[in-house]
Amino acid sequence: MANIASKRIKREFKEIMKSEEVAGGAIRLQLVNDNWTELKGEIAGPSDTPYEGGTFVLEIKVPETYPFNPPKIRFVTKIWHPNVSSVTGAICLDILKDQWAAALTLRTVLLSLQALLSAAEPNDPQDAVVAKQFRENPHLFNLTARHWTNVYAGGPNAIWEFNQKVQRLLDMGIDEHQARVALSTYDWELERATEQLFS
Amino acid sequence: MAETSEARPSASAPGGDAGGEEDKHDERMLECNICLDTARDAVVSMCGHLFCWPCLHQWLETRPSRQVCPVCKAAISRDKVIPLYGRGNTKQEDPRNKVPPRPAGQRTEPENNSGFPGFGFGEGFHMSFGIGAFPFGVFTSTFNFGDPRPSAAPRGTAQYEEEQFLSKIFLWVAILFVLWLIFA
Numbered sequence: 001m002a003n004i005a006s007k008r009i010k011r012e013f014k015e016i017m018k019s020e021e022v023a024g025g026a027i028r029l030q031l032v033n034d035n036w037t038e039l040k041g042e043i044a045g046p047s048d049t050p051y052e053g054g055t056f057v058l059e060i061k062v063p064e065t066y067p068f069n070p071p072k073i074r075f076v077t078k079i080w081h082p083n084v085s086s087v088t089g090a091i092c093l094d095i096l097k098d099q100w101a102a103a104l105t106l107r108t109v110l111l112s113l114q115a116l117l118s119a120a121e122p123n124d125p126q127d128a129v130v131a132k133q134f135r136e137n138p139h140l141f142n143l144t145a146r147h148w149t150n151v152y153a154g155g156p157n158a159i160w161e162f163n164q165k166v167q168r169l170l171d172m173g174i175d176e177h178q179a180r181v182a183l184s185t186y187d188w189e190l191e192r193a194t195e196q197l198f199s
Numbered sequence: 200m201a202e203t204s205e206a207r208p209s210a211s212a213p214g215g216d217a218g219g220e221e222d223k224h225d226e227r228m229l230e231c232n233i234c235l236d237t238a239r240d241a242v243v244s245m246c247g248h249l250f251c252w253p254c255l256h257q258w259l260e261t262r263p264s265r266q267v268c269p270v271c272k273a274a275i276s277r278d279k280v281i282p283l284y285g286r287g288n289t290k291q292e293d294p295r296n297k298v299p300p301r302p303a304g305q306r307t308e309p310e311n312n313s314g315f316p317g318f319g320f321g322e323g324f325h326m327s328f329g330i331g332a333f334p335f336g337v338f339t340s341t342f343n344f345g346d347p348r349p350s351a352a353p354r355g356t357a358q359y360e361e362e363q364f365l366s367k368i369f370l371w372v373a374i375l376f377v378l379w380l381i382f383a
């Protein structure tokens with residue numbers, strides 16, 4: 001790994017550990033391997049959002065050309081958000097692409113991702129299905145995001161009705177996550193979801 | 200977009216060495232915004248941000264089509280960065296770096312310098328002002344009219360009187376020039 005990349009990550013790591021966000025539990029950062037090329041990030045779901053109370057794990061890969069190119073980051077924790085793929089966890093955020101600037105740090109990136117959870121940008125979506133629901137049925141979007149936060153990120157708000165519907169599909173022998181994706185995609189209409197799963 | 204201001208450790212630990220904290224803070228002010236290390240072959244952008252020249256050069260090379268300051272995203276170019284020369288740091292940079300040498304400092308000769316002998320005022324007329332467009336007071340121009348220079352002519356002679364008269368005129372010209380700079 002290029003010297004500047006690992007040197008900078010080490011320095012960032014030290015600084016982030018002393019930051020008030022880490023002290024306040026808003027963000028966390030852990031090393032995954034010894035050569036500083038992969039880290040595990042965690043952000044707390046912001047309050048007054050469907051992600052409140054959840055903890056979202058991020059995979060952070062530091063390219064050899066860091067900080068001249070952005071770190072590669074994706075959500076490991078499954079999340080229902082217009083700018084995050086519900087399938088792969090890939091993120092659509094400008095600073096992780098063409099708006100990257102070398103003075104940005106893992107700390108500022110984690111905080112930007114947290115801000116993205118507070119303010120989605122549906123006009124620049126990563127997941128078209130989620131973005132459509134976000135625009136056309138915000139209430140249902142909120143419930144769905146809350147449900148996903150509860151199931152995958154340890155959020156406190158279980159949505160009883162949704163759990164029931166997932167269970168119905170589980171009873172039919174369908175994989176749990178697959179069932180949840182289908183139901184979320186078809187606005188929790190059991191019939192349409194079932195139809196799609198068996199087609 | 201998230202708030203990206205740098206959080207700094209506020210108070211030093213109880214019983215800690217406050218002076219040490221301050222030193223650290225001072226050091227951070229001279230850190231390159233790219234490698235986060237003390238800037239070597241330092242250059243500063245027009246927007247006032249400090250970098251190592253090799254770091255900034257690599258940043259500009261990485262994105263040739265989008266030349267922006269890595270900190271504030273203001274437009275930036277290799278011709279518009281200014282090298283900072285500290286004391287006792289005149290060595291050329293390490294030849295192992297395949298980075299072109301820093302752009303040279305542009306030294307503009309001050310005007311009205313050599314053309315006016317006998318430009319000394321008795322009391323000394325000294326003023327300086329910053330150009331408002333540059334933050335952090337990095338680029339402060341100093342117009343110094345106060346260097347006491349020996350008069351060419353001995354006191355009491357006609358030539359001396361003439362010089363005194365001339366220097367008064369120059370004083371007023373200088374004041375008018377400054378007023379013009381401020382109000383124009």
Ligand SMILES: [Zn+2]
Nearest residue numbers: 231234251254
């Ligand atoms: Zn540097």
Ligand SMILES: [Zn+2]
Nearest residue numbers: 246248268271
């Ligand atoms: Zn700048």
